[in-house]
Amino acid sequence: xxxxxxxxxxxxxxxxxxxxxxxxxxxxxxxxxxxxxxxxxxxxxxxxxxxxxxxxxxxxxxxxxxxxxxxxxxxxxxxxxxxxxxxxxxxxxxxxxxxxxxxxxxxxxxxxxxxxxxxxxxxxxxxxxxxxxxxxxxxxxxxxxxxxxxxxxxxxxxxxxxxxxxxxxxxxxxxxxxxxxxxxxxxxxxxxxxxxxxxxxxxxxxxxxxxxxxxxxxxxxxxxxxxxxxxxxxxxxxxxxxxxxxxxxxxxxxxxxxxxxxxxxxxxxxxxxxxxxxxxxxxxxxxxxxxxx
Amino acid sequence: xxxxxxxxxxxxxxxxxxxxxxxxxxxxxxxxxxxxxxxxxxxxxxxxxxxxxxxxxxxxxxxxxxxxxxxxxxxxxxxxxxxxxxxxxxxxxxxxxxxxxxxxxxxxxxxxxxxxxxxxxxxxxxxxxxxxxxxxxxxxxxxxxxxxxxxxxxxxxxxxxxxxxxxxxxxxxxxxxxxxxxxxxxxxxxxxxxxxxxxxxxxxxxxxxxxxxxxxxxxxxxxxxxxxxxxxxxxxxxxxxxxxxxxxxxxxxxxxxxxxxxxxxxxxxxxxxxxxxxxxxxxxxxxxxxxxxxxxxxxxxxxxxxxxxxxxxxxxxxxx
Numbered sequence: 024x025x026x027x028x029x030x031x032x033x034x035x036x037x038x039x040x041x042x043x044x045x046x047x048x049x050x051x052x053x054x055x056x057x058x059x060x061x062x063x064x065x066x067x068x069x070x071x072x073x074x075x076x077x078x079x080x081x082x083x084x085x086x087x088x089x090x091x092x093x094x095x096x097x098x099x100x101x102x103x104x105x106x107x108x109x110x111x112x113x114x115x116x117x118x119x120x121x122x123x124x125x126x127x128x129x130x131x132x133x134x135x136x137x138x139x140x141x142x143x144x145x146x147x148x149x150x151x152x153x154x155x156x157x158x159x160x161x162x163x164x165x166x167x168x169x170x171x172x173x174x175x176x177x178x179x180x181x182x183x184x185x186x187x188x189x190x191x192x193x194x195x196x197x198x199x200x201x202x203x204x205x206x207x208x209x210x211x212x213x214x215x216x217x218x219x220x221x222x223x224x225x226x227x228x229x230x231x232x233x234x235x236x237x238x239x240x241x242x243x244x245x246x247x248x249x250x251x252x253x254x255x256x257x258x259x260x261x262x263x264x265x266x267x268x269x270x271x272x273x274x275x276x277x278x279x280x281x282x283x284x285x286x287x288x289x290x291x292x293x294x295x296x297x298x299x300x301x302x303x304x305x306x307x308x309x310x311x312x313x314x315x316x
Numbered sequence: 317x318x319x320x321x322x323x324x325x326x327x328x329x330x331x332x333x334x335x336x337x338x339x340x341x342x343x344x345x346x347x348x349x350x351x352x353x354x355x356x357x358x359x360x361x362x363x364x365x366x367x368x369x370x371x372x373x374x375x376x377x378x379x380x381x382x383x384x385x386x387x388x389x390x391x392x393x394x395x396x397x398x399x400x401x402x403x404x405x406x407x408x409x410x411x412x413x414x415x416x417x418x419x420x421x422x423x424x425x426x427x428x429x430x431x432x433x434x435x436x437x438x439x440x441x442x443x444x445x446x447x448x449x450x451x452x453x454x455x456x457x458x459x460x461x462x463x464x465x466x467x468x469x470x471x472x473x474x475x476x477x478x479x480x481x482x483x484x485x486x487x488x489x490x491x492x493x494x495x496x497x498x499x500x501x502x503x504x505x506x507x508x509x510x511x512x513x514x515x516x517x518x519x520x521x522x523x524x525x526x527x528x529x530x531x532x533x534x535x536x537x538x539x540x541x542x543x544x545x546x547x548x549x550x551x552x553x554x555x556x557x558x559x560x561x562x563x564x565x566x567x568x569x570x571x572x573x574x575x576x577x578x579x580x581x582x583x584x585x586x587x588x589x590x591x592x593x594x595x596x597x598x599x600x601x602x603x604x605x606x607x608x609x610x611x612x613x614x615x616x617x618x619x620x621x622x623x624x625x626x627x628x629x630x631x632x633x634x635x636x
Contacts, residue, residue, distance in 0.1 A: 048422060052436050054497050059439050129345035136338025144346060149596070151353045152550060154589060162356030185348020188551070192506075195543045199513065215337065229509040237502070240442055294442045299435055 066090075066288035070281055089281035093289075096282055102257050102264075111243065111261035114179045119238045121184045123231050130193035131223055135205060145194070151187030164251055178252035179260070183242060189234055196230035197223070232301045240294045262290060363582035383583030393567070394584065401564040402591065405556045408496060412552045413545075415493075416500040420507035421537075434508070441501030499555070503548045510544030511537070546603045550596065557592050564588055 060081070067085040094104075133141050163182050172178040200223060208218045224231070246262035253259055259267070265286040328336070367379045387394050423434055514537065522532050538545075568588065571581040 044422060044425070044427065048427070048433060051419065051497060052433065054494055055440055056436050058443050058498065059436075062443060125344045125348065129342045132338040132341035136334045136341075138335045138338035138342060141338070141342075144342060147349060147354065149600075150593075151349060152554060152596075154353070154357065159353060159356035159360065162359040163352050165359070166351055166355060181348070182352045185345050185352065187349065187353070188554075190345060191550070192547060195547050196513075199543065229512060233505060233509055236505075291443055295435070295439070298438055298442060299431075302431055302434055 062288055062291065065284040068281070068284065089285035093282040093285045102259075106257060107259055107261045107264040110176075110258060114176060114260060115239060115242045117176070117180050118183045118242045119235055121180065122186060122189050122238050123234055125184055126186070126189040126193045126234065127197075127224065127227065127231055128219070130190055130197050131219060134194060134197040135200075135202070148187045148190050148194075152191060160247070160251065167252060173252060174254045174258055176258075179248055182248070183245075186238075189238065192234060192237075193227070193230055196227050200226060236298055236301050239297050243294055244290070265290060360582050360585070363578050364586045365579075365583075367579045379579070383580050384587065386580060387584055387587055397564055397567055398588070398591075401557075405553070408492065408499075409549075409552045409556050411492065411496045412500050412503060412556075413548055415496050416503035416548070417507055417545075419500070420504050420511060423504065423508060424511045434505075437504050438501040440498040499552075502555075503552060506544050506548050506551070507541065510541040514540045542603070546599070549599050549603070553592065553595060553599070557588075 064082040064085075066089055067087070068082045069084055069086045069088060072083060132138065133144060138144075167173060167178050167182065172181070204222060205218055208222055213221075244262060246260070249258075249260045249263045253263070364383055365378060365381070367382075419437060423430065423437070427433070518536050518540070519532060522536055527535070568581055568584045571577050571584060
């Protein structure tokens with residue numbers, strides 16, 4: 024074991040375990056970071072490098088041509104680019120907010136108030152977990168159609184709010200919250216809403232911040248639902264618009280390949296930002312453990 | 317006397333009031349699930365046992381188990397594909413859970429640039445639904461990243477010594493490891509938040525009592541993160557089964573949407589999901605006895621089923 028003096032008078036311990044840990048982590052990081060490296064370098068690749076086989080990970084002659092191409096093709100469409108961004112932002116934020124409220128209140132009251140039929144509801148949730156949204160897409164379309172919501176924001180919002188997985192996640196965390204704290208607050212004369220907002224929600228910070236990240240990422244990237252629910256150009260969300268304008272993944276025309284690569288990078292930026300922001304919150308220690316047995 | 321009885325009926329007990337409140341707050345979720353899950357699923361069951369006669373009005377004629385018979389007896393592609401998908405999943409999902417637990421534990425230690433490491437491990441998930449990962453998979457990068465075939469990492473002489481079969485097998489394992497790493501972002505995050513919720517006091521107490529790292533891991537960490545473990549297993553199972561590069565789903569899609577045989581597509585889907593359901597039921601059955609919810613619940617449970625779960629309560633009693 025070697026000790027090295029670090030700044031602020033701290034010591035760094037170099038032990039065998041530490042070296043092993045960092046080596047393993049470093050190797051794993053190399054593999055997981057590959058997609059990101061590929062994404063960034065592809066976005067700056069000139070056209071001739073994009074079609075190299077076997078594909079190169081690192082760009083040799085970086086260029087911003089892809090981005091200018093992308094904005095050129097975006098500006099040539101009839102609907103301004105900012106409209107798509109606005110659609111995407113409003114829908115994603117709406118879904119995330121609604122799903123956090125609905126799942127956390129629902130899970131909390133299911134766990135702590137034990138309403139009649141609670142077990143049945145939970146069984147339904149478990150069943151819903153097994154099915155991919157994929158399977159229920161076409162029948163869901165019929166429901167949305169019957170409600171007359173096609174080509175509105177509601178068509179994209181409503182089906183994504185009550186997601187079984189989000190509910191399950193909140194339920195797992197709510198169960199760990201001790202009843203004693205709630206009872207103590209009740210005895211002290213606090214109302215139910217106040218208990219929920221001031222006691223339960225702050226303690227469940229990791230749970231709902233995880234929920235926000237998951238929900239944001241999946242809904243931001245989702246281009247299947249707008250594809251079936253949205254018919255007019257002005258209502259399209261960013262992923263769908265980028266896919267159609269830049270040529271689409273399936274019919275990627277050779278001339279637009281650069282624009283596709285650039286749009287890929289632009290699309291992922293918000294999700295990375297959200298995760299980096301929420302990351303520290305996700306990892307915050309739950310404070311409930313102050314209870315004594 | 318009568319008046320009293322009437323009054324009793326009018327007023328709800330405190331418990332009933334609580335239950336009503338609970339029901340009221342779960343209601344939005346129930347409505348959502350009923351509208352966009354239960355009803356569509358019902359429709360899908362009807363499709364599985366029927367045949368669409370008229371697409372415009374969506375008229376379905378009942379044909380019994382005709383569609384299911386067709387899947388098992390007539391369709392020659394279905395069963396091999398089904399077995400292949402199941403085998404693949406059973407191989408990948410335990411690996412994913414174990415790997416993500418190990419990585420989560422490493423990330424939970426006090427290391428330099430913890431935040432950065434966490435973001436990097438989560439990035440494949442952030443890109444997951446996008447175009448990039450599809451491109452990478454289409455190019456076969458996940459299978460070839462750890463290539464030992466080209467003799468760069470291990471010289472040819474040694475490879476020859478081992479023989480072709482072993483090299484291919486090792487290559488396959490490496491390919492799976494990279495895939496697993498790319499798929500385990502969510503699991504790592506869930507395990508991390510589970511690990512974070514364990515009170516440091518427990519570890520401290522255990523250390524003072526002279527427990528080794530190994531004992532602490534099995535007797536504190538594992539029981540305390542068992543709810544997260546269940547959540548993770550379920551998530552991983554579902555995720556590998558409904559993955560977009562899952563060939564089975566593609567096959568179902570070609571029947572359901574491509575060939576417009578809604579009934580047959582629905583039947584295939586149901587056979588597939590019946591298997592997923594069975595697997596999940598097994599997981600729940602096994603995990604149920606080992607779940608740690610919270611200390612109070614644990615004490616209640618211990619009265620009935622003793623010795624199954626290692627409880628913190630018990631350690632405390634013993635040590636005081």
